[in-house]
Amino acid sequence: MPKMKTNSGAKKRFALTGSGKIKRKHAYKRHILTKMSTKQKRRLTKGGLVDSTNESLIKKLLTIGK
Numbered sequence: 116m117p118k119m120k121t122n123s124g125a126k127k128r129f130a131l132t133g134s135g136k137i138k139r140k141h142a143y144k145r146h147i148l149t150k151m152s153t154k155q156k157r158r159l160t161k162g163g164l165v166d167s168t169n170e171s172l173i174k175k176l177l178t179i180g181k
Contacts, residue, residue: 125176137165
């Protein structure tokens with residue numbers, strides 16, 4: 116049976132932490148930033164973790180585990 120392919124879009128967007136959680140970036144930080152407050156832009160710069168409800172789906176896209 117052939118190997119599972121990693122989803123190319125997912126591997127660019129997510130990264131694994133040492134403890135096995137999945138890191139992600141916040142949305143809304145690409146363009147039309149002039150109407151956003153500095154505080155909001157600063158908060159969006161920091162990354163976040165994927166919620167536990169979506170973790171299994173993303174691990175499947177990244178072909179981690181089963």
